[in-house]
Amino acid sequence: MDTNKNTYTIIYSIVLVVIVAALLAFAAEALKPKQQRNVEIETKQMILKSVRLVPDAENAPDKAKYIEDIYSKHIKDSTIKAEDSDYGIYICTLDSGEKVYIVKVSGVGLWGPIWGYVALKSDFNTIYGTTFDHKSETPGLGAEINTDWFSKQFDNKTIFDNGEFVSVKIVKGGADKSNPHEVDAISGGTITSKALEATIQKSLTNYVEFFKIMSEKAKSIQPADSLTQPVDTLTQPVK
Amino acid sequence: MNKKIFIEPLFRNNPITVLVLGICSALAVTVKLEPAIVMALSVTIVTGFSSFIVSILRNTIPNRIRIIVQLVVVAMLVILVDQILKAYAYDVSKQLSVFVGLIITNCIIMGRIEAYALGNKPLPSLIDGLANGLGYGIILVIIAFVRELFGSGTVLGHAVIPAGWYIKNGGFYENNGLFILPPMALIIVGLIIWVQRSISKDLIEK
Numbered sequence: 425m426d427t428n429k430n431t432y433t434i435i436y437s438i439v440l441v442v443i444v445a446a447l448l449a450f451a452a453e454a455l456k457p458k459q460q461r462n463v464e465i466e467t468k469q470m471i472l473k474s475v476r477l478v479p480d481a482e483n484a485p486d487k488a489k490y491i492e493d494i495y496s497k498h499i500k501d502s503t504i505k506a507e508d509s510d511y512g513i514y515i516c517t518l519d520s521g522e523k524v525y526i527v528k529v530s531g532v533g534l535w536g537p538i539w540g541y542v543a544l545k546s547d548f549n550t551i552y553g554t555t556f557d558h559k560s561e562t563p564g565l566g567a568e569i570n571t572d573w574f575s576k577q578f579d580n581k582t583i584f585d586n587g588e589f590v591s592v593k594i595v596k597g598g599a600d601k602s603n604p605h606e607v608d609a610i611s612g613g614t615i616t617s618k619a620l621e622a623t624i625q626k627s628l629t630n631y632v633e634f635f636k637i638m639s640e641k642a643k644s645i646q647p648a649d650s651l652t653q654p655v656d657t658l659t660q661p662v663k
Numbered sequence: 664m665n666k667k668i669f670i671e672p673l674f675r676n677n678p679i680t681v682l683v684l685g686i687c688s689a690l691a692v693t694v695k696l697e698p699a700i701v702m703a704l705s706v707t708i709v710t711g712f713s714s715f716i717v718s719i720l721r722n723t724i725p726n727r728i729r730i731i732v733q734l735v736v737v738a739m740l741v742i743l744v745d746q747i748l749k750a751y752a753y754d755v756s757k758q759l760s761v762f763v764g765l766i767i768t769n770c771i772i773m774g775r776i777e778a779y780a781l782g783n784k785p786l787p788s789l790i791d792g793l794a795n796g797l798g799y800g801i802i803l804v805i806i807a808f809v810r811e812l813f814g815s816g817t818v819l820g821h822a823v824i825p826a827g828w829y830i831k832n833g834g835f836y837e838n839n840g841l842f843i844l845p846p847m848a849l850i851i852v853g854l855i856i857w858v859q860r861s862i863s864k865d866l867i868e869k
Contacts, residue, residue, distance in 0.1 A: 427722075427723065427724070427725045427726065428725060428726060428727065432725060433725040433727060433728055436723070436724075436725055436728075436732075437725075437728055437731070437732070440732060440735060441735065444735055444736075444739045447739065447743075448739060448742055448743070451742075451743055451746055451747075452746060455746050455747065455749070455750040458750040458751070459746070459749045459750050459753075462749065462750070462753035463753075466753070559760070560760065564814070564840050564843040564844075
């Protein structure tokens with residue numbers, strides 16, 4: 425057969441492309457549930473990491489199930505309605521019964537997207553824990569934002585200063601340890617550090633109004649809470 | 664005969680150190696050993712099966728769209744590998760990111776199809792493809808081993824440099840950050856080529 429004829433060439437290419445397309449479509453559909461589950465598990469693991477609940481996930485025999493279990497036990501995915509805006513937020517109940525509120529931050533790093541989760545204590549001011557990740561920051565430099573030593577610095581920092589939103593600054597050349605709004609930048613990863621600072625600032629700004637409302641609410645609930653405490657605390661003199 | 668087809672590309676005709684093909688991905692995915700091994704296997708599978716499939720089709724392929732047909736076959740295999748990695752080796756596939764997709768452009772694959780599979784029977788083509796993929800893989804693994812060992816102090820993620828050696832723990836040792844950066848891969852490739860040519864002198868150009 426003459427394989428150089430026009431009709432042959434056209435029919436050959438059509439048949440080939442249809443077969444390949446069918447094969448790929450089948451493979452993509454068949455593997456999709458598994459792939460989506462991987463992404464879901466990764467997100468859940470990250471959320472749990474921000475509140476330090478899965479330190480040993482990598483050693484678990486069935487990582488996916490281990491994460492699912494802990495996630496469903498502690499985390500409630502809820503969009504809170506405050507005033508007339510909706511805020512996506514994850515509520516985590518710790519073993520102690522304390523509630524921690526986790527919000528997602530995302531933005532652009534030096535080479536690609538960076539993102540993370542910031543967990544706030546119920547005063548909506550103090551950071552309980554954080555975790556960050558990136559797609560393609562420079563290994564050994566900017567990529568260090570996903571390490572424990574870096575995210576640990578954020579613990580117990582505060583994002584409000586006398587009711588004014590200040591976020592957390594990532595300071596090049598060493599942060600002032602006593603400053604509650606500063607952490608150390610990564611040496612050699614200045615641009616990524618700056619980008620992360622902007623990312624946190626920008627993402628949290630969306631929540632500022634909500635945080636204010638919620639912290640007011642938390643304060644106003646306080647007196648009511650104290651009524652449920654043992655009587656002897658009530659007998660103490662009121663200051 | 665088949666044995667010779669298999670052995671040649673591993674050393675004497677290694678795609679990276681002798682033919683100098685596929686260098687780009689060798690720089691990108693060799694920071695850590697694990698992704699390098701997965702990359703090596705992926706490339707081996709793709710070179711093997713694309714040579715095999717093209718060799719089966721070789722007498723039917725219209726000459727004018729020869730390259731396009733080869734690309735379609737290679738692209739199909741690469742997408743399959745990418746999808747399977749995303750489903751069953753998610754962490755590694757994240758580390759390899761775009762480089763799995765870029766296997767399509769790896770010169771070794773098209774090179775072997777053009778140079779060998781189009782003119783030979785399916786079985787030798789399969790062996791030739793697999794062997795070239797492995798030849799690429801061996802170099803990748805060597806580079807990744809050296810880079811991970813000196814750059815991060817680990818092998819396959821396990822720490823091998825005693826923690827007490829590090830300066831921060833009062834020792835004398837520090838990981839070398841240069842090994843993590845791409846230029847070091849080129850330097851290691853250069854060293855491997857040097858060693859190889861000093862062993863088999865006939866590879867040296869006159």
